[in-house]
Amino acid sequence: MVRLAKLVIDSTQLETYTIYLKEEIETSIKKEPGVLTLYAITEKARPTHITILEIYANAEAYQRHIKTPHFLKYKNGTKEMVKSLELIEGISLVPSMKIK
Incomplete structure (x- = not known):
């Protein structure tokens, strides 16, 4: 599962x-094997425009991720900051390619 999160x-x-x-x-990269990449x-x-590249092993890994305490802390702690x-859901053009 690949997507971009574009925030202001x-x-x-x-x-x-x-x-x-x-x-x-x-925390996500360290504790969640299904979170392959989070790159902001x-x-x-x-500088107020942020893009995050998110790559998860699969949809289930993403669903587990959004229920973790560290994600919920981020989401709830920043909800008033995000304008x-x-x-953007994506499809990998070269799925076998790994990020080093």
Whole structure:
């Protein structure tokens, strides 16, 4: 399962949002074998615009992920900081390719 999460964050809360995001990503990668990649970037010209590449082993791994305490802490802790969220489902063009 592959998707992009495109977010716009309230500029006054960007630093706090980043702390939540970093903790959530690091914990997910460390504790969840089904979370293959969570890679977040911010746009250079618009630092409040964040894109996260999400790769899960399968849909079940994603469903487990969104029920974890660390994801729920992130989601609930940042809900007032997120001005917009767009989730884009993707299909891998080269499924055998692994991220090093």
